[in-house]
Amino acid sequence: MKVAVITLPIRQPDEIRELIYPVDGNKSLEYDKPVRCPINAIFAKTLKKGDELKVIYIQVIGENSLGEENKKVFIDELEGINKNIGAILSYDTVEMEFLATKNTYNKLITDLSEKIPENSELYTDITYGSKPEILSLFCALRFVEEFRDAFLEFFVYGKVEFPKEKGDPVSPMIFDLTSLYYLFKLMGTMDKMDADTASGILKDFFAM
Numbered sequence: 001m002k003v004a005v006i007t008l009p010i011r012q013p014d015e016i017r018e019l020i021y022p023v024d025g026n027k028s029l030e031y032d033k034p035v036r037c038p039i040n041a042i043f044a045k046t047l048k049k050g051d052e053l054k055v056i057y058i059q060v061i062g063e064n065s066l067g068e069e070n071k072k073v074f075i076d077e078l079e080g081i082n083k084n085i086g087a088i089l090s091y092d093t094v095e096m097e098f099l100a101t102k103n104t105y106n107k108l109i110t111d112l113s114e115k116i117p118e119n120s121e122l123y124t125d126i127t128y129g130s131k132p133e134i135l136s137l138f139c140a141l142r143f144v145e146e147f148r149d150a151f152l153e154f155f156v157y158g159k160v161e162f163p164k165e166k167g168d169p170v171s172p173m174i175f176d177l178t179s180l181y182y183l184f185k186l187m188g189t190m191d192k193m194d195a196d197t198a199s200g201i202l203k204d205f206f207a208m
Contacts, residue, residue, distance in 0.1 A: 001052045001053075001054060001117055001119070001120055001121070002047075002051060002052065002053045002054070002120070002121045002122075002123060002153075003053075003054045003055075003056065003116050003117065003120040003121065003122055003123070003150075004039060004043075004053060004054070004055045004056065004122075004123040004124070004125070005056050005058065005112065005116075005122065005123070005124045005125075005137065005141075006037065006039060006055060006056070006057050006058065006074065006124075006125045007057075007058045007125065007126055007127070007128045007129025007133060007134070007137070008057050008058060008059050008060070008067045008070045008071055008074070008128060008129070009066075009070050009127075009128035009129075010060055010065070010066060010067070010098075010128070011066070011070075011128075012066060013066060013069045013070050013073050016036045016070065016073065017034075017036065017160075018034035018035060018036050019034050019035070019036075019160060019172040020032065020033065020034050020035075020172065021035065021038050021041055021158055021172045021173060021174045022172070022173055022174070023173075023174045023176070024173050024174065024175045024176065025175075025176045026176065028045070029041070029042055029045050029046070029174070030045075031044045031045055035077060035081075036073060036074065036077055037074040037077060037078070037125065037127075038125055038127050038156060038157075038158025038174050039123060039124075039125035039127075039154070039156055039158075040074070040077050040078050040081055041174065042123065042154060042156065042174070043078065043081060043082075043087075043123075044081045044085075047081075047082065047085050047087045048085065048087065049085060049086035049087065050086065050087065050088065051085075051087040051088065052087070052088045052090075053087050053088070053089050053090070054089075054090045054091070054092065054117070054120075055075075055078065055089065055090070055091050055092070056091075056092045056093070056094060056112065056115055056116070057071050057074070057091070057092075057093050057094070058093075058094050058096065058108070058112070058129065058133065058137070059071060059093050059094070059095050059096070060095075060096055060097070060098045060130075061095045061096065061097060061098075062097060062098050065098075067095075071093070075091060092115050094108060094111045094112050094115065095111075096108050096133070098130075100130070100132050104132075105132055105133070105135075105136040108133065108136045108137075108140070109136050109139050109140045109143065112137070112140040113140050113143045113144050113147075113148070116140075116144045116148060116150060117148070118148050118149055118150075119148070119149050119150065119151075120144070120148065120150040120151070121150075121151055121153050122141060122144070122145075122150050122151065122152045122153060122154075123153055123154045123156075124137065124141065124152070124154065124155045124156070125156050125157075125158065126155070126156075126157050126177075127156075127157055127158035127159075127160075138181065138184055141155075141181065142184070142185060142188070145185070152178060152181055152182075153178075154176065154178055155176070155177045155178045155180070155181045156174055156175065156176055156177060156178075157174070157175045157177050158172065158173070158174050158175075159171070159172065159173045159174075159175060160172045160173075
């Protein structure tokens with residue numbers, strides 16, 4: 001099963017513009033239509049009829065949260081793309097408070113890891129979301145790779161610049177950060193190495 005983990009924005013839904021995102025790297029993944037959720041562009045190019053895709057949205061909750069509205073927009077967009085594909089879609093949500101406390105992020109890690117099935121092929125979009133949320137997400141993905149036989153296929157970030165004055169966002173780009181995740185994973189295996197050996201391995205990794 002394919003599993004997508006997507007951090008939801010806290011901006012007003014009408015501020016999340018539909019944009020065409022070029023891809024930094026694999027140009028075969030570029031989608032020629034605008035999307036609000038960057039990884040939906042990847043799904044438009046990679047999903048096939050009959051694929052099972054479970055989408056898990058990380059949603060900040062609270063009195064002023066706009067997570068539910070943004071989630072609906074993202075789901076509607078993906079289902080519109082899927083009309084011409086025929087994948088089997090399902091949805092889930094991990095809720096978290098907008099508080100940078102140890103308990104908040106511990107809960108995010110455990111809740112997320114419990115919702116990812118065995119042997120999942122993972123897709124992650126961190127375009128939106130808080131910084132501590134992203135660090136916790138790295139930990140949760142590492143856990144399910146180690147103990148649920150999951151495999152990370154894509155880890156993407158949709159970069160876009162919002163002008164100081166009113167106007168359209170500029171310079172959109174999808175960056176594939178999958179290698180950064182695997183660098184994080186590699187660092188966890190180097191604890192018993194001496195500095196020279198570890199430095200050599202890092203140089204080999206960066207040269208790939």
